[in-house]
Amino acid sequence: MNPAEVFHVLYLIAIVAEAMTAALSAGRRQMDWLGVALLGSITALGGGSVRDILLGRHPLSWVEHPSYLLITGGAALATIMVAHYMRHLRRLFLFLDAVGLVVFTIIGCDIAIGLGLPIIVVIASGMITGCVGGVLRDVLCADIPLLFRAELYATVSIVTGCLYAGGQWLELPHYLVMLGAMLIGLALRLLALRFGWSMPKFVYTESLH
């Protein structure tokens, strides 16, 4: 496999992992089976879709490749069967979820770079691709998005995007930059999970009104 093929396999692993973790969220809200499949697809494909809509790119990935709808919906449904064993696979899933975050981020950056957009938009595009799926999942579960409250999720995406865009700007070898940005982003996310790192919180108790 050449690097592009490896990356595509990583993308497929990422959307499956995101759909499966979304299915567990759905199960915690006692959604029905179709709701589980829908929430899985929306979470896995929502980040890329929102990015393309914001950037005015068409067709969306799942319109061009409808198999992505079947893969993500199917992965979410399969989760119902294996949910009982997922406790034992907890670490594997957190790892795959982190892989998904950096893979999505790189894809989002790449697309914005390909459109010739400024670097701030490149990093924003990576973060939207990496994080918006989880925001949609939380909004549809009527939760305050975890992204805004906990974990270094968005931070990892920004760091990965900065490294990737910066390396491109320095004209370093493409796949080396990609690999480096992904590994550093992945390490940061896993360390944050391991040691419970988080951003400082802003606590404000008064009302403006």
Added chain:
Amino acid sequence: MNPAEVFHVLYLIAIVAEAMTAALSAGRRQMDWLGVALLGSITALGGGSVRDILLGRHPLSWVEHPSYLLITGGAALATIMVAHYMRHLRRLFLFLDAVGLVVFTIIGCDIAIGLGLPIIVVIASGMITGCVGGVLRDVLCADIPLLFRAELYATVSIVTGCLYAGGQWLELPHYLVMLGAMLIGLALRLLALRFGWSMPKFVYTESLH
């Protein structure tokens, strides 16, 4: 009236029925009158708008036909006056809401077929048109969307879309396929309401984190 005109009348009945049921949701959250009108318009026109944005179609229906904004906002406001009597019209409204679901689904499928999109996207387009309005309504009411938790709403939309797209693919007469898909979808929805049919639920109580 030719079949296309009949179908347009059904569409107008559908957006009015969706706006009126949204108005009752607004009333349950004690929204103000303008909020009622806005929630009515968003619920009735939101599914088609999201579909067009996802498929990259412009202008949106209410940009081309602004009267739809007045019709749906007006229907929602009128609901405030007649809410007292709606209890007695409960069955009529559930029936009209079911008509709306299948009509919206057929429209969504038709548009995707017209764009030459693959059958999975055709069915997704029908389901988005039929169901997303209600999802927007529930998100704006800070609820977990009913779609994900109860009733055969999305299922009815998928069945209707499969029958309609399948019949087109078999090159059966167009209006016969449309009528058949709508009647079967409608019957399924009404039977589900009558007998309390629902999809099995996925209940998961552990946290991955």
Added chain:
Amino acid sequence: MNPAEVFHVLYLIAIVAEAMTAALSAGRRQMDWLGVALLGSITALGGGSVRDILLGRHPLSWVEHPSYLLITGGAALATIMVAHYMRHLRRLFLFLDAVGLVVFTIIGCDIAIGLGLPIIVVIASGMITGCVGGVLRDVLCADIPLLFRAELYATVSIVTGCLYAGGQWLELPHYLVMLGAMLIGLALRLLALRFGWSMPKFVYTESLH
């Protein structure tokens, strides 16, 4: 400064004020610092972005001017530092927030007028630009949008839009119409805040199902 430059300065003040009030909302939900910055940017730039997506206009303002992302995210972060003193600036912020509402409304109307859209869509475009940012903020905080429940926010936007579009239609001098619509809208909002004006509410306690 010519009137267009004055208006651009008002726009910058408006996005800063919206980002800062969103930051206080974020603080009430104990979001982390990055969440504060993101919620600030989404609230300040979300109304214009949704308008452009609905009308099919690209690129979005922050894609063309990425500095808006830095300004709004930075203003939200700066709010963390000055939050302690914001109690004393309460009236200033409510005033700037009201200025933002009418400025955003005028911008939204202007864009729709420039696209030759019908007057109902012009007013809807103004209201979307003025109000959707706050709706996104509330949805991401898992609240029922204030817009639907309280204050004359959307009403002020509709009145401002009607005056502006009506004045244009009557071919009155452009900047006079703009100034008049803004001042009347601003006065209405400030009077509503001062005297606690609100729209009547629709209260409905029965379930349709």
